[in-house]
Amino acid sequence: MSDMRMSPNLALNQLVAQRQAAGEPLIHLGFGESRLPAFAPLVERLAAGATRNAYGPVAGAPAVRGAAAGYFNRRRIPTDADQIVVAPGSKPLLMALNLAVPGDVLLPRPAWNTYAPQARLAGKHPIAVPIPEECGGVPDPDALRECITAARVLGRDPRIMVLTLPDNPTGTLASPPLIRELCAIAEEEGLLIVSDEIYRDVVHDPATEFLSPAEVAPECTVIATGLSKSLALGGWRIGVARFPTGPWGEWIRTGVVSVASEVWSTLAGPMQAVAEYAFSEPQDVRDRLRASARLHGVVAREVHRITVEAGARCRPPTGAFYVYPDFEPVREELAKYEVTDSPTLARRMLDLGIVVLAGHLLGDEGDALRFKCATSMLYGETAEQQQLSLDAQDPLALPHVRSNLDRIEESFQRLIP
Structure with a gap:
């Protein structure tokens, strides 16, 4: 520290x-x-939610978790409300994942400047992997295998791989074939994929094909997202995580909720009202x-x-x-x-x-x-x-x-x- x-x-x-x-x-x-x-309709929801001053469930109220589940379902990622946790921004959720899941963290190089410090705060080693020539946000597959091997030789324990889709800082999106290749490596190596999709709704061309790792490797992918970028709500701090089904996903979600209960308690009630409306995606x-x-x-x-x-x-x-x-x-x-x-x-x-x-x-x-x-x-x-x-x-x-x-x-x- x-x-x-x-x-x-x-x-x-x-x-x-x-x-x-x-x-x-x-x-x-x-x-x-x-x-x-x-956005005026969200300002209205914020004002209307101002009376929601009780703590409520740590993971979020059923209505907001249901709305977030619907958001993922509309993107070809089958999701139930019980797989969702809402939080004051995606940053706390990413930090909670570092605290709940053991192992060192594989990151693309370059990457958003918060990933590596969060790993260090959790007592982990960030392991930087060069990005492919054509895009950022993901490790180059060949370099990834080499880095995993080298890290283990040095006594590291790589267990988590972060992908950013689309990417901060390069402004690019990894292609579906590249995502499939990385998912195959993750499954072979027993890695948890943390897919940071906070920019998913800021893809410039609506015709661009977006493939989430959760579509390819659903049992080992956690998705983090939020409303800071797509709806310009950075100061309102609204984040969402979607966890896999099955025992591993339930174990990770339980760990994140445990961290949340000691750190932020719950997403503020007025913000849950905003998130419920936003993730319902009216016209x-x-x-x-x-x-x-x-x-x-x-x-x-x-x-x-x-x-x-x-x-x-x-x-x-x-x-x-x-x-x-x-x-x-x-x-x-x-x-x-x-x-x-x-x-x-x-x-x-x-x-x-x-x-x-x-x-x-x-x-x-x-x-x-x-x-x-x-x-x-x-x-x-x-x-x-x-x-x-x-x-x-x-x-x-x-x-x-x-x-x-x-x-x-x-x-x-x-x-x-």
């Missing part, structure tokens, strides 16, 4: 807020918040999800274009709201400005007025010239501007969006004058 520090993305967000409040004109691409106004919620995913995709693809034209390699974003450029092709040019790794590259971007999250903070190789851009912060400073962005046929043409993108493009062009 003496080595623990604040999560780097949260620390960066606080620092940027202070500097912006002091008048510094920074564009913030370092924090993965879906910067959209609160207004479905329309909002489609509009949000479209906006995220349009803006992410424009930032992708800007990074590529500045000399980076970058996987085209297909989900979530991130791009993860790699400036290795222009390493020699960047060295002239004393940029040799991800920390110095992030500092160079800050000097140009753009805040990014350096790749080494996401477990990436320290000397790599990579960082994460969160494009969901570009929709406007006010709720009115953000709503205009959401409603616009061409959000890139809106002055408040275009001006941000033009500043970003100018800064990237100045990266290597």
Whole structure:
């Protein structure tokens, strides 16, 4: 614990807020918040649920668990309410899984910056595995087998594998064949799959095929999700976990509920009212999800274009709201400005007025010239501007969006004058 520090993305967000409040004109691409106004029907449910001030069941009331089960059933994942636990965000659920399930944790490299610290907090070893060339969010299958073998030789005990679908930080989605291959390895090696699907409803193209590991390896997959990203409710803290059927799944769920009973007791009653409505997916919620995913995709693809034209390699974003450029092709040019790794590259971007999250903070190789851009912060400073962005046929043409993108493009062009 003496080595623990604040999560780097949260620390960066606080620092940027202070500097912006002091008048510094920074564009913030370092924090993965879906910067959209609160959806009015959910605000109504929150107000209506304000009288729900009793604790209630630790796992959540039957109605909200039933709604979440329906959400998964509509996605080809047969689920009963008794397989569901709701919590104040998906982060506590992921931490509870680390505390309830023994064994070290296999992570894609790079990965969301919370996975590894949570594993360490639980006394585990995070084991980073390189991602495939075509996408992020999952370990490369060949490298995974090698890492499992090497970890066991070193006395490690890899038992959990985390997948992120779609991925933070690369903004990409692993293909169904890749998911099937990883599930086969998990079953062979006796691994628990933790599938973080909090960005599932932020796939840009509705026609994209999404395969959850729970469809392929249902007895060894736990799904974590929530409403922070898809419905822009990060500050409301609503998370859901779906556990497998059978003795192992019941044992894991019991362990997570035991942790919950000692840590957060239950999801706040008003938030359960919101979650019940949201996971029931009436037409207004479905329309909002489609509009949000479209906006995220349009803006992410424009930032992708800007990074590529500045000399980076970058996987085209297909989900979530991130791009993860790699400036290795222009390493020699960047060295002239004393940029040799991800920390110095992030500092160079800050000097140009753009805040990014350096790749080494996401477990990436320290000397790599990579960082994460969160494009969901570009929709406007006010709720009115953000709503205009959401409603616009061409959000890139809106002055408040275009001006941000033009500043970003100018800064990237100045990266290597």
